[in-house]
Amino acid sequence: MTDAASAHSSQHPPYLAHHFTDIEQQNESGTLGMWLFLLTEIMFFGGLFASYAIYRLRYFEAFREGSHLLNVKFGAINTAVLIGSSLTMALAVRAAQLSRRKAIIAFIILTMVLGIAFIGIKLNYEWSADYHEGLIPWMGFHVESPNAAGVRLFFCFYFFMTGLHALHMVVGLGIMCVLLHMAAKGRFDGGYFAPVEITGLYWHFVDIVWIFLFPLLYLIGGRY
Amino acid sequence: MSVHVEPVRVYVAVFLGLMVLTGTTVAVAFVDLQAFNTLVALTIAVVKMLLVVTFFMHVRHSSALTKVFIAAGFLWLLLLMAFTLTDVGTRNIPQQPEGWGESTTTVPPPK
Amino acid sequence: MSAALAEAPPETRVHYLNADYGIKSWLLTTDHKRIALLYLGSVTLMFFVGGAMAVMMRIHLIDPAGALVHPDTFNKLFTMHGVIMIFFFLIPAIPAVLGNFLVPLMVGAKDLAFPRINLLSWYLYIAGASLAVYAMVSGGVDTGWTFYTPYSTSYAHSQVMATALGAFILGFSSILTGLNFIVTIHKMRAPGLTWFRMPLFLWAIYATSIIQILGTPVVATAILLVGLERLFHVGIFDPAVGGDPILFQHLFWFYSHPAVYIMILPPMGVISEIVTCFSRKKVFGYHFVAFSSMAIAVISFLVWGHHMFVTGMSVYAALIFSVLSFLVAIPSAIKVFNWTATLYQGSISYQAPMLYALGFIGLFTMGGLTGLFLASLATDVHLNGTYFIVAHFHYIMVGGAVMAYMGGIHFWWPKITGRMFPDTWARLAAAIVFIGFNLTFFPQFMLGYLGMPRRYATYPAEFQVLNVMSSAGASILGIGYLIPLVYLFWSIRYGPIAPPNPWRATGLEWQTSSPPPTQNFEIPPVVKEEAYAYGPPGSELEDAHD
Numbered sequence: 001m002t003d004a005a006s007a008h009s010s011q012h013p014p015y016l017a018h019h020f021t022d023i024e025q026q027n028e029s030g031t032l033g034m035w036l037f038l039l040t041e042i043m044f045f046g047g048l049f050a051s052y053a054i055y056r057l058r059y060f061e062a063f064r065e066g067s068h069l070l071n072v073k074f075g076a077i078n079t080a081v082l083i084g085s086s087l088t089m090a091l092a093v094r095a096a097q098l099s100r101r102k103a104i105i106a107f108i109i110l111t112m113v114l115g116i117a118f119i120g121i122k123l124n125y126e127w128s129a130d131y132h133e134g135l136i137p138w139m140g141f142h143v144e145s146p147n148a149a150g151v152r153l154f155f156c157f158y159f160f161m162t163g164l165h166a167l168h169m170v171v172g173l174g175i176m177c178v179l180l181h182m183a184a185k186g187r188f189d190g191g192y193f194a195p196v197e198i199t200g201l202y203w204h205f206v207d208i209v210w211i212f213l214f215p216l217l218y219l220i221g222g223r224y
Numbered sequence: 225m226s227v228h229v230e231p232v233r234v235y236v237a238v239f240l241g242l243m244v245l246t247g248t249t250v251a252v253a254f255v256d257l258q259a260f261n262t263l264v265a266l267t268i269a270v271v272k273m274l275l276v277v278t279f280f281m282h283v284r285h286s287s288a289l290t291k292v293f294i295a296a297g298f299l300w301l302l303l304l305m306a307f308t309l310t311d312v313g314t315r316n317i318p319q320q321p322e323g324w325g326e327s328t329t330t331v332p333p334p335k
Numbered sequence: 336m337s338a339a340l341a342e343a344p345p346e347t348r349v350h351y352l353n354a355d356y357g358i359k360s361w362l363l364t365t366d367h368k369r370i371a372l373l374y375l376g377s378v379t380l381m382f383f384v385g386g387a388m389a390v391m392m393r394i395h396l397i398d399p400a401g402a403l404v405h406p407d408t409f410n411k412l413f414t415m416h417g418v419i420m421i422f423f424f425l426i427p428a429i430p431a432v433l434g435n436f437l438v439p440l441m442v443g444a445k446d447l448a449f450p451r452i453n454l455l456s457w458y459l460y461i462a463g464a465s466l467a468v469y470a471m472v473s474g475g476v477d478t479g480w481t482f483y484t485p486y487s488t489s490y491a492h493s494q495v496m497a498t499a500l501g502a503f504i505l506g507f508s509s510i511l512t513g514l515n516f517i518v519t520i521h522k523m524r525a526p527g528l529t530w531f532r533m534p535l536f537l538w539a540i541y542a543t544s545i546i547q548i549l550g551t552p553v554v555a556t557a558i559l560l561v562g563l564e565r566l567f568h569v570g571i572f573d574p575a576v577g578g579d580p581i582l583f584q585h586l587f588w589f590y591s592h593p594a595v596y597i598m599i600l601p602p603m604g605v606i607s608e609i610v611t612c613f614s615r616k617k618v619f620g621y622h623f624v625a626f627s628s629m630a631i632a633v634i635s636f637l638v639w640g641h642h643m644f645v646t647g648m649s650v651y652a653a654l655i656f657s658v659l660s661f662l663v664a665i666p667s668a669i670k671v672f673n674w675t676a677t678l679y680q681g682s683i684s685y686q687a688p689m690l691y692a693l694g695f696i697g698l699f700t701m702g703g704l705t706g707l708f709l710a711s712l713a714t715d716v717h718l719n720g721t722y723f724i725v726a727h728f729h730y731i732m733v734g735g736a737v738m739a740y741m742g743g744i745h746f747w748w749p750k751i752t753g754r755m756f757p758d759t760w761a762r763l764a765a766a767i768v769f770i771g772f773n774l775t776f777f778p779q780f781m782l783g784y785l786g787m788p789r790r791y792a793t794y795p796a797e798f799q800v801l802n803v804m805s806s807a808g809a810s811i812l813g814i815g816y817l818i819p820l821v822y823l824f825w826s827i828r829y830g831p832i833a834p835p836n837p838w839r840a841t842g843l844e845w846q847t848s849s850p851p852p853t854q855n856f857e858i859p860p861v862v863k864e865e866a867y868a869y870g871p872p873g874s875e876l877e878d879a880h881d
Contacts, residue, residue: 019446020523021859028287029448029522035290036514039297040552046301047556047586051571053305054312054582072250079246087239090230090280097229138567149570149577156569160560197282204280211272214246215265219253222261289521300549303636307655308585311640314649 015192027194034198038205041168045209048164049216052157055150056220062150064221069135069143069151070158074125075218078118079210085114086207093200096183096193104183104196111203112176115169122166130155158217165213168206175199228285238279245272350753350850365450366853371436372751373457378428379820381464384471385419386813388412393775393809399796409792410477411493415467417480418498422505423464425736426594429601430512430547431460433743434540436751438516440844440851441534443525443860448518452511459508466501470494479790481591482557484572484583488564496565499558506551506558509597513547516540525843527862531625534842534866535618538625539604542632546593546600550636554590557583581646588639596635599699599731600628602739603670606692609746610674612840613689614681617867620673627666634663644715653712660710667703671696686838687761691742694769698734702727705780720790723783729776738768741819748823749833753850756826760818768815774808841868 013023020026056063092107127136134142135155143151179199182188188196249268253261278284283291351368361369392412395403404412435453439446447453470476476498478487487495520541524533560571561583570576572583611618618624640648640656648656674696683689705727708714718724749755778801783789787798794802836845841864847856 019444019448019450025522029518031286032290032293032521033449033452033514033518035293036517036548037510039293039548040510040514042297042301042552043304043549044552044555046304047553047589048560049301050305050308051556051560051582051586054308054579057309057312058579059577072253076246076250080243083239083242083246086242086276086280087235090235091232094229094232094235097227137569153570153577156567156571160563201281204276207280208273208276211276212269215249215253215269219249219265220262222256222258223253224256296549300636304553304589307637307640308582308589310652310655311581311585311643311648312579314651315647 013191015187023191030194030198031201034201038201041205041209045161045164048157048161049212052161052216055153055157059147059150059153060221062145062147063154065145065147066151066154066158067218067220068223069133070218071126071129072218072223074121075214078121079214081114081118081121082207082210085111085118086204088114089200089203093193093196096188096196097190099189101183101186101188104188105180108176108180108183112173112180115173115176119166119169122162127159161213161217165206165209168209172199172203172206175202228282230279230282234279238275241275242272245275348848349852350848351853352753352850354853363454365446365454367435367439367447367450367453368751368851368853370453370457371432371434374427374431374435374460377457377460377464378424378432381419381423382428382816384468385416385424386816388416388419390809390813392416393806395792396794396802397799397806399794399799399802401792404792406792407477408475410479410790411475413790414476414479415471415498418467418476418502419471420732421480421594421598422502423460423467425598425732426505426509427460427512428740429605429736429743430516430540430543430597431456431508433536433605433740433747434512434516434543434601437536437747437844438519438540439523440750440847440855441537441842442519442523443528443843443856443862444519444523445854445856447515448523449511449515453515456508456511456515459504459511463501463503463505463508466497466504470497470501473497481587482561482583484561484564484580485574485578488561488572488583489568496562499562503555503558503562506555509547510551513544513551516544517548525860525862528843531622532862532864532866534604535607535621535624535628536601536604538628539600539607542628543597543600545629545632546597546635550590550593550597552590553586554594557586557590560586581643584643584646585639588642589636592639592642593632593635595728595731596631598736600631602695602736602743603628603667605739605743605746606674606695607670608840608842609688609692609742610677610696611867611869612746612838613686613692614678614683615869616677616681617865617869618673619676619679620669621866623669624673627669630666631663634659634666638663638710641710641715644712645719650712657710657712661707664703664707664710667699671700671703685762686758687756687765688742688746688838690762690765690769691738691745694765695735695738695742698730698738698772702730702732702735705730718783720788721783722779722787722789725789726776726779726783729779734772734776738772741765741768744819744823746838747844748826749837750844750849750851752827752830753833753848754826754830755833755837756819756830757822760822764815764818764822767811767818771808771811771813771815775805775812776808778802778804778808841866 016023016026020029088107088110092104092111095103095107130136131139134140136159137152137156141152141155145151176199179195182195245268249265252264252268255261257264277294283294351366361373364370364373391403392409395401395409395412401409435447471494474494476491476493476495478491478493478495482495482499520533520537563569564571564573570578572578572580574580607618607624638656638660640652641660644653644656705723709718709724709727745756745761782798782801782805785798787794833849835848837849838845843856843860843862844851846860
């Protein structure tokens with residue numbers, strides 16, 4: 001039995017799944033699979049972006065007015081925070097490529113901290129303020145303006161889109177907890193770091209969605 | 225799966241570039257450029273996206289297949305928006321161009 | 336090699352069915368073949384649930400004033416029939432049953448790229464289907480499977496949320512299946528299996544998977560917005576506060592039109608396999624058939640507006656969608672020409688799979704041609720919302736997709752179960768289905784042309800004769816579907832044991848035993864010849880596939 005077991009492990013490394021012929025095929029499949037999933041996410045968010053674009057074209061003034069009720073300062077800070085978390089995530093992948101266990105853990109934790117900061121800023125400084133100002137469409141919406149109906153529509157999209165984005169971030173943070181656990185156990189090295197790379201792809205995508213959300217929600221129509 | 229290990233300075237450079245672009249897009253928003261505000265904001269967003277995709281997501285070292293898939297994704301989103309706009313954007317155009325005469329056929333009422 | 340494969344009968348040889356026993360070995364399996372059987376059971380069940388609703392509707396419509404149910408219940412019947420048949424039968428059936436079983440075998444791999452995700456797909460299917468069935472038994476939903484706003488968002492008091500959530504979850508199942516197939520086909524083909532040596536079934540599955548990846552998320556967005564609207568009453572689709580109900584239709588049909596190609600491309604792939612085998616000829620114009628599948632996948636995304644010609648669209652937008660809709664018919668026509676040319680001067684035999692395939696070619700052509708009436712703006716204004724549309728899509732979906740599904744199930748049954756089915760009964764059932772189908776749906780073309788609206792619980796008395804004909808046909812069709820249920824089950828126990836390649840077909844799946852071992856191939860295959868390398872009777876090539 002031990003002979004068979006040792007022969008088995010010498011045939012292929014433990015992280016190679018049985019249905020793949022070699023680790024290259026496994027890695028390429030995993031990356032391609034994640035990119036395909038990201039394609040579906042482009043279309044999922046894309047449907048919302050398309051709807052937003054159509055309503056913005058139709059109710060330009062109202063959407064501009066709604067946009068001005070958002071806090072550019074915190075939007076910009078959050079953009080910086082999220083881009084920073086993308087940097088730390090990229091560095092985490094790099095650390096995995098170089099088999100640096102402590103660095104992987106450090107960078108993943110940093111990424112999570114920045115991600116939590118993003119959500120914290122949103123919840124604490126933006127959404128709670130929106131609630132008190134009566135900007136949440138289904139929780140005491142109150143805007144004095146001839147364009148109130150359009151402003152309400154704007155805020156529908158604002159909350160749906162940033163809410164969906166935040167949900168994706170929370171899922172990403174959950175995945176990173178799993179990654180942390182795996183990294184702590186020393187599962188990643190130069191030969192096997194696919195989970196880190198794939199999580200990185202997902203996290204960068206979440207960043208890209210925000211890169212578009214920020215100008216489209218906070219800056220449209222100009223702030224002059 | 226990229227086996228190229230990107231030097232740290234490349235990542236930091238991209239990060240700084242993204243920061244500068246973020247600052248720029250905020251600053252430009254406060255300038256009155258009429259219709260160009262949107263164009264500038266979207267262009268900057270696209271550039272930022274390309275930086276993240278190319279460097280952070282390692283696409284510059286990825287296979288042609290990956291690049292084709294990514295391009296397809298954005299193309300499809302464009303198709304969704306463009307074709308929907310053909311309807312939304314043309315709804316209130318008068319159907320009958322001016323100068324055309326009135327209809328001369330009469331349809332008999334149903335029995 | 337064939338002698339070694341044939342020697343041990345299924346009872347003594349270890350294969351995927353007897354490799355492990357117990358309910359956990361099925362519910363926690365990652366073997367694509369077992370997952371395919373899990374899907375087979377589930378989709379068959381949903382097919383008969385949806386079919387039962389169709390039977391109730393046809394009984395109801397025997398009488399112009401409605402013979403069976405209250406009009407509100409009738410609304411729920413056609414809605415649930417549509418939801419179940421489309422989301423829980425047609426979309427998963429061939430990809431998740433035949434695709435799951437065959438894709439790894441046809442590429443020469445041990446499994447799909449992501450076996451655990453494959454199992455997750457099935458559980459997502461079950462979750463979605465459970466929600467749909469729950470919705471059905473706890474009041475039903477009456478919005479039509481199309482969930483048009485603002486009725487579905489502001490006025491419907493039925494189980495819209497549960498059904499919508501069920502469809503949403505099903506969408507994830509569909510996406511993950513498509514993702515798995517694309518990666519498998521790109522990365523796991525056996526040595527020597529170039530793209531243009533693949534069986535056309537794989538091209539069809541690949542094209543289908545692309546549609547699933549790019550289209551399904553948009554209907555997810557549409558459903559999400561409907562759900563949020565029902566929850567929060569914010570007015571995204573409510574014209575009174577500036578919302579646009581037509582926007583929902585754009586988001587919905589952006590997916591749902593390509594979805595019909597998700598439902599028809601895999602059947603087309605099956606037909607390519609069957610027609611070649613039972614004509615003993617390689618397919619005519621392999622590249623044309625392969626590229627036409629890709630063309631359909633792309634163009635299908637550009638035509639969705641033809642479902643919305645009467646929603647107030649300007650003639651300019653309608654023009655664009657109309658022209659593109661005519662265009663999308665071309666690749667489908669190319670396939671029909673190529674299958675016909677394959678048949679020409681072939682050595683044709685008429686076992687049950689071939690009968691289903693021949694039926695497909697004729698009925699799909701009729702359904703497809705009637706689509707052109709609907710792509711044409713002027714005629715669509717008259718025919719939209721009538722039984723002409725109902726007949727059009729049933730010719731394609733039932734006369735086309737379901738017949739191809741039945742043909743495929745029969746064709747690969749010996750591979751899946753290791754048993755042969757009784758061909759005489761199978762041919763009888765195929766003939767009954769063909770007759771019943773035409774009797775059910777041809778009168779509906781006439782009804783539609785004469786102006787009978789669809790989704791109505793009552794109708795003017797002058798339409799009764801055609802309606803009764805249609806209902807009579809439905810009963811015959813039902814019998815035609817029940818008969819295979821009986822003899823296929825029977826064959827699992829009592830059918831003659833099948834050799835590895837009972838049809839002497841080409842393709843890697845026939846180079847392994849029936850049923851295959853869990854790892855699919857005893858020796859990993861290497862491909863050395865082109866697809867469909869059939870030869871004239873008595874030639875070397877002919878015998879080489881025994």
